[in-house]
């Protein structure tokens with residue numbers, strides 16, 4: 001199990017991975033957006049090579065920072081976001097560091113990171129999981145695709161909705177292992193590549209079998225369920241869609257309400273109810 005390997009080696013295994021300062025981890029994860037681990041790793045290495053400190057990155061002309069991370073794509077935008085984060089840290093705390101986050105509870109870490117432009121749930125979650133070693137189920141594109149295919153989250157869930165579902169459904173002690181293993185599987189398995197991608201289209205002729213195949217509900221059932229759900233939604237005058245938007249936009253409020261109504265169990269039951277609506281037709 002990856003967590004056992006992490007305990008043994010002191011180093012995490014994949015992705016937005018390696019053990020660094022919290023700020024290193026945040027920048028490394030920002031650079032990994034919309035690109036592969038290899039190119040973003042190269043961009044991060046070049047950045048660290050050209051600028052000995054984060055203060056040097058902050059003080060440099062934006063074009064020089066963008067140039068250093070060019071290989072990772074969206075360089076101008078990412079450079080501006082990195083420098084904005086560094087400026088904020090210096091203005092507020094007098095130094096380019098996020099080490100103070102290690103002492104904060106998880107919700108406060110999420111709030112602290114979430115206010116930076118370009119830092120969404122996935123990026124904050126990776127920092128929590130890898131740099132701070134908190135039990136958070138980070139949802140990258142591989143985790144998202146595979147858990148949809150397994151029927152663990154609704155097939156139409158956005159990545160952020162999948163994140164909310166999985167952090168209620170997956171026990172804390174399994175989150176790190178499941179994240180690492182699903183990412184590793186998603187990278188290796190052509191059957192679990194993004195639907196419609198060239199890699200996925202070549203899966204049948206790859207000669208590789210997916211070890212998760214038996215766990216996936218048949219596609220026909222997913223399609224039939226989707227159609228049934230759409231029909232039900234139409235009959236109700238689009239109410240489910242409205243509920244869905246409220247869920248998507250108000251996860252913070254949902255947590256507070258669930259807390260008032262009996263803590264995590266209350267929210268777990270609520271999610272389980274939604275989840276049940278989704279899975280029942282698949283179990284027929």
Ligand SMILES: [Zn+2]
Pocket residue numbers: 185189190191192210211212213
């Ligand atoms: Zn697979």
